[in-house]
Structures are given as C-alpha cells and as structure tokens.
Amino acid sequence: MIQQSQTGQELAEAALAESNTAVLDEVKQSDDLADSLVQLQNVIERNALESEKIAEDLKLKRESLRSVYEHDLRLSEAEEVAQLKSQQVKEEKSRLLASPQTVAIRTAIAELSAQKKELEETLSNHLLNYFQLTNSKSFDTSDGDQWEFSVAAKVKPRRK
Numbered sequence: 001m002i003q004q005s006q007t008g009q010e011l012a013e014a015a016l017a018e019s020n021t022a023v024l025d026e027v028k029q030s031d032d033l034a035d036s037l038v039q040l041q042n043v044i045e046r047n048a049l050e051s052e053k054i055a056e057d058l059k060l061k062r063e064s065l066r067s068v069y070e071h072d073l074r075l076s077e078a079e080e081v082a083q084l085k086s087q088q089v090k091e092e093k094s095r096l097l098a099s100p101q102t103v104a105i106r107t108a109i110a111e112l113s114a115q116k117k118e119l120e121e122t123l124s125n126h127l128l129n130y131f132q133l134t135n136s137k138s139f140d141t142s143d144g145d146q147w148e149f150s151v152a153a154k155v156k157p158r159r160k
Helices: 010-072 073-098 099-132
Strands: 137-140 146-148
Touching: 073 099
Parallel strands: none
Antiparallel strands: 137 146
16 A cells, blocks of 8 residues: 655645644643632632731630739739738748858858859869870779760950
8 A cells, every 4th residue: 555645735734723722722731720729729719818807806705805804803802912921922032041050051062162162263274185195085093994075165255
C-alpha cells in the first residue's frame, strides 16, 4: 500500500487544530484556576467574618464575667480580708528582719558570701594559671581522683 503525502494545506490545518486544542486547554486551566481562587476567597471571607463575630462574642462574655466578679459581695469581702492579712504578713516580716537574731544571721551570711566570692576569684586565678601551664582542664586531687574545671572569660565594659 502506498501512503499518500499530506499536502501543505492539510499539514497547516492539522497544526492549527493542535494549536487550537492547546489554547482551549490553557483557557480551561485558566478558568479552573480562576474558579478555585474565587472559591478560596469566599471561604477565606466567610472564615474571617466568623472569626470577627466570635471575637466580638468573646469580648462580651469576658465583660460579663468581669462584671460578675466586680459585683460579688463575698468576693469583695474576701479580697479585703486578704489585703489585711497581706499587710499583717508584711508587718511581721519587718519585725523579724529587725530582730537581733535575724540581723546577726544576715550579717553572717553577708560575711560568708564575701569570703566565698574572694576565694572563688583567687581559685579562678590559680586555675587559669594551671590551665596556661598544662593546657588541661582537670587537676589531680590528694586522694588520686581527677577534679575537672572550666575556663571562662567575660568582656568588661569599655572604658570611656
């Protein structure tokens, strides 16, 4: 069987038909996308409006709850009692802070804190020297164990 060649006219018509099909497919896809966007916008708008309505309802309910608390006599009385008790607690703490026993203990704490800080600064300097000499972050103890330490640096404020 001999195949007949297509004429130029037939080839052009076939290409035009394919081109029209592609254009129609693009138009359909574009229309589908536009429909999807419109539907999405509608859903977003409905949800946004519902969110606004719920926010307004929440505001009203919170105001109602606040009003219930503000107008409850038993709660008001309990708050007054609590304020009085709080004031009594403050007065008792002040009395205890002024007592000789408390003053002595607080003075001892301050002295021990100062001693500890001074000792830690000295120890830090010794550990830094040890690290610089050995490049090790642990030292041997008298009972044969290893005691680890960390090396830290901090930036001081600039001098003006």
